[in-house]
Amino acid sequence: MWLIRPATAADEAAIRACATAAYSQYIAAIGCKPAPMTADYATHIARGEAHVAVDERDALLGYVVCFSEGNTIQLENVAVLPSAAGQGIGKGLVQFCEKEAQRRGHRVVQLYTNAKMTDNLAIYPHLGYWETERRREDGFDRVFFEKVVG
Secondary structure, three states: OEEEEEOOHHHHHHHHHHHHHHHHHHHHHHOOOOHHHOOOHHHHHHOOOEEEEEEOOOOEEEEEEEEEEOOEEEEEEEEEOHHHOOOOHHHHHHHHHHHHHHHOOOOEEEEEEEOOOHHHHHHHHHOOOEEEEEEEEOOEEEEEEEEEOO
16 A cells, blocks of 8 residues: 655655666666756755655655646656556556646646656556657757646
């Protein structure tokens, strides 16, 4: 059993550890650390943009970072510990972001992933997202997706 709650400053180290565990496998393909491994989680937490999935002992299983930008919600980052994969946590965190978009009156969730993260390129369309664009940004080859949720 797991639940989603707002992240606190005490969660930052566990979020960073989760990002490292989830994204380290892509360093060789991308040629550097993926953006989620160097993100400013302290700021995301302070702004209320980070939420964590935790087990019954409040141990972190995964996290999502999402925030309003204009008329949309940006799903900035989602990750699940490899040891917690296959339990629907990632899907649940994405759905949390979609519900948050609806709660805030936004109709669209936008996200991007690295073009080298081929698993993500298959997962997001399965969750109802469609590819809108590919471009190089901040030194990364990114694939952009969106979904109408409201």
